[in-house]
Structures are given as structure tokens and as C-alpha cells.
Amino acid sequence: MIPRLYVPGDAAAVAVGADEVAAALRRNAPDVAVVRTGSRGLFWLEPLIEVATPQGRIGYGPVARADVPGLLAAGLLDGGAHPLRLGPPESLPFLQRQTRLTFARCGIVDPRSLDDYRAHGGGKGLARAIALGPAAALEEVVQSGLRGRGGAGFPTGIKWRTVAATAGARKYVVCNADEGDSGTFSDRMIMEGDPFVLIEGMAIAGFAVGATQGYIYVRSEYPHAIATLEAAVAAARAAGWLGDNAADCGFAFDIEVRVGAGAYVCGEETALLDSLEGRRGQVRAKPPLPAHAGLFGRPTVINNVISLASVPVILAEGAARYRDLGMGRSRGTMPIQLAGNIRHGGLFEAAFGVTLGELVDDIGGGTASGRPVRAVQVGGPLGAYFPRALFDTPFDYEAFAARDGLIGHGGVVVFDDTVDMAEQARFAMEFCAIESCGKCTPCRIGSTRGAEVIGRIMRGDNVAANRALVADLCDTMKFGSLCALGGFTPYPVMSAMTHFPEDFAGPRIAAAAE
């Protein structure tokens, strides 16, 4: 048997040298099959390579190109001893503590091989959906309690039900793969590591609501994801999974990959629809809901990547298995992304309910810099900054909302004690100004004025009055903006001012000394 090595082709692994490692392995061990997988999501160990042995896979990492000859000499192909040997990846605590449902195959399978996908349980969800019929398949998604993983947390099944009940000559399933939030990469990882699960989820959605065309709108900043998706869609079409007779079951459904053009606001669903139609990505007023009049005015399911990628396992294993995990109204698992200044950064899929403190201190191992954790931003650039005092907050939509925060798309960005929270608050406003679509005034103008006023506070200019002005402006943006960009920018700003008031007290010590 030809020895098999697995080297991630995930962009984050590539960014730290996985391509060079793969090339060195092919050069030094020409008789070995090197399979490019996605990533397991333990990024501090990337490039993490694995070898297939009779006892299962054995991992090594982080591997540099220069380590390759030594690894081979140490018996890498038989799982031999070496300082970089990690043992079976599944035995690593970071993976052991997870409940991987959506990410069950990510980092394990060849993402471009439909056969590999099927060999690892792929396709069962669609098969069961077809056996159940559209109405019962849809009901499974409702019963699972799955809520939109893009950030808004709207029940996915209810959205589908609305589209199914709306008459339309043509309906669409749109996948929102415009994952622009800093600190998030779960969409990217699944698209690069297990794209067929997304395709299967979209096919189930199409079957359940009677849609015939799907679009995946993926951001241009993700070239690896785009390439993998294109290959997977072509393979699914060639295998008859997509097309006029999808899955050999007499329903027509096809998918096209569309590439964004660097506009953060296109992650907002109605702006995304306008962008797909070939327009400026400007937010639409609701109603009408996209479910009633979405893409080209037709009934449209629009869901985040992870929402759709979670559907196959729900159908395959039944709604109850998913619904029984989690807490409160947050059911199932959430792929949480540990990012920024963190020792063990990566993808941690777990049932809802794990606390922020467990995630940051215990699972994440504290900061990468070794300095104390000062602030954690949860939920992307529109998410609140939480201090250590709020580390008992469980990962749950409602628990974060109750503390004036949000879980958003599940990104957790850790900052050490060198962070300047006024600078972070000002950046939140600047980012909103850069990315505002310009349609509504509170967002378009408020963001620029907000950045200016916070700048005045930082210079020590009329601090008390300007702090009150920022709070008032945030109030206007929160309640007067058309979408979450202007509406949620107050979260990072106000949380920074509330929890870290000492950073908004006037000029910096260093600046004052000048």
C-alpha cells in the first residue's frame, strides 16, 4: 500500500507554510501520496500534517519545510517518534473537548473528492430529506431549533417555511459566504475543508422550499475557498448531484459560485442580494422580506454558510440529536472561532453554553503574548468588548444580548493589556465609515462624526461633554440605522466606554508627557 500523508490546504495553514511542506514531502518522499485536506482548526499547530497508519492517523506539528528530512528519517511514514509528534489528533484535548457535527469531516477528507465525502457519511442528509419529502424535511429543520449562524440568530426552519409557502415561478437559495467579520473563519474553513456539506445543505434547502437555483456569494478575499467551491460544484454536477435531475430524484437544482468585490456591507443579506443582481451593495428596507421578495424579486432563502452546512447532519441524524444539545433557545452546536492574541487559536465547535472564560483561559490558553487578557471582542467588528468581569457569560444568543453584547458569527478576538480601548472604539467608527453603504444617514454621517468625537476624547478635549456626545450619537445610530452595520457599531463603542472608562479619561500618559 502506498503510504498516505495529509497536509492541510486550508488558507491559514498555507499562510504559515503548508504548501512548502507539501512540496518538500513530495520531493523527499516521491512514492508517498500527499493528500491536501482542510484544517482541523488547531492553528497554533499548523502546518499540522498527518500520516495514515494501521492504528489510525498520527499528527505532527507545527512542521516547517526544514523539518521534513528529519521527520522522514525518524520514521514519519510509520508514525515514528519525533519531537513534533502529536499522536492521534483526536486525542488532543482541544479536539477531544469539541462536539463536531458541522465540522465532522473538516481536516479529514479530501475536499475535492465526492467519493471521500460519501465514504465519511456525506450525502445521508439529502437522501433522508428526499425520503421524507419536502414538507417533512423542512419540519426537521424547524424542530432542530437551528438558528441563523451568520449573526442574527433567526430560526432557519421558519425562514424556509415562509419561502415554501410563498408562491413563485422561480425561487432561489442564496448562501451568504461574505464572511467579513474579523476573528471569524468558520465559513472559510468549511468551504475549503468540506465544501460538499454546504452543497448538500443547499440542495436540501432547494428541495424543501421548491427552489431551483442556488448562489454562493463568497468574498473575494477568500481565493482558496472560491477555487475549492468551484471544483466541488463541478464535481457535484458531474456526479448528478446538481442539475436537472438532482441526486437522481427528479428535482432540478443547480448552484453557481459568485464572487464579491470587497464590500463588508454585502454580508448584510439585502445588500448581498443587490450585489448579486449586479448593483451597488446597498441595504434594502424591510419589508418585503427576502423570503417573500428576495433575489430578482423572487422568494429567496438566504442563509449563512454554517447554517446551511449544519442542515445535512440534522437531516441525517434527526432533529432531536441536534436540539438536545445547547442551552435555552440556542440549540445545537456553534463553531466558535478563537482568534487574535490567543495561545491556542482555532475552530472550536461546541454545544451552546460554554462560558467565555472557559473559551479564552482554559481552551484558548490565554494570550499568545503571555500578557494578561484585558478585553475580548465577541461577534466581529460589530460585537461588544467584554472585560474579564463578564467571563462567566455563557455562549448563548440571549445571554450575550442580556449583557449588551452579541455572539454574531462566533468570533472571539482576544486582546492583551497593551490594548488602547479608545483606539478600538475609534476604529469601530472608522470601519463603519469605510464600509457604510451610504443609504441611511445615521450610519453614513454618524460613523465619521463618531470617529472625530472619540479622537477629541483621546486628545483630552472636553472629555465629559464629548463622552456624552458619543453616547447620544450611538443611540441615534442604534435606533436610526437601516441595518446592523450602523445599528451595531455602537456595541463595540459603548462597551469600550462602559467597561474600560479609564481609557476614555483624556490624553494618554505618554502623549501628556510630550
Added chain:
Amino acid sequence: MPEDWDADRAAAVIAAHAGREGALLPILHDLQAAFGCIPPQAIRLLAEALNLSRAEVHGVVSFYHDFREHPPGRHVLKLCQAEACQSMGCRDLAGHVGARLGIDMGATTPDGRVTLEAVYCLGLCATAPSAMLDGRVVGRLTPARVDALLEGLA
């Protein structure tokens, strides 16, 4: 290397998308891939082909950060400046690179060698600070590592 403007070539790029729903963005991506930017001459062609006003086409081109009205330098370095990279020192890194190249963010070196741009998230947030050089992703950047990358550029 980007091609010089050629109306026939542009027309062929546009025609390849005939009949596609909402074709403007895919066409713009292909035009930019061919010409390095969206030349002003393309606006009129697009307006005619898609039955839009020139103002509408210009509105779309100018809305998206990706579309350029002028070709960039021979190399494009996009440094992530979003929060996860901020937590790992990307502001200082940007300062270092800017000083080394002698340009501000968004500018091109006078010799046309490098265009330096800010990008807001490459999804490489657990290997920060991150960047993209001519489409190639790089993570765990340090000033020395960026210097080495810039060193090798023609």
C-alpha cells in the same frame, strides 16, 4: 501582466457572460483580470451591453473596494488591519512597511513596484498578523518576515 486597453477584447469578455443573471460583477472581475483595472472606456461598453446608464455602471464600479480605476503597481501587498490582526500588532507592522516603502496605505511606490493596501480580514485571524501578497496568503508576520517578502520583489 495586464493587457493594454482593447475594445474588441473587452467586448469579448462582456459577451462571454451573455444571458447570465446579474452579470455585472462577474464581468467587472474578468475585465479587471484582463486590464488590471476598469478603464473608463469600459463603462460605456458595459452600459450598452447591459442596458444600463453609464452612471449606474460607474456607481457600481466606484462602490466596491476591489475595482480600480487605475492599474496598481507590479505587486500588491494587502495588509490586514482588522481587529484580530490589531491584537497582534498590525498597526505597528503597517507603520514599519509604510516607512520602508516610503508610502502611505493605499499608495504605490514611485517606481511602480508595490501598491500597499489595507484589507479588512482575510480570515486568517488565528495566525495574525496576516497579509496577502499578489494573491498569496501569509500569516504570523513580523517586520523581518515582511522585509524578506519585499526583498524578493522585482
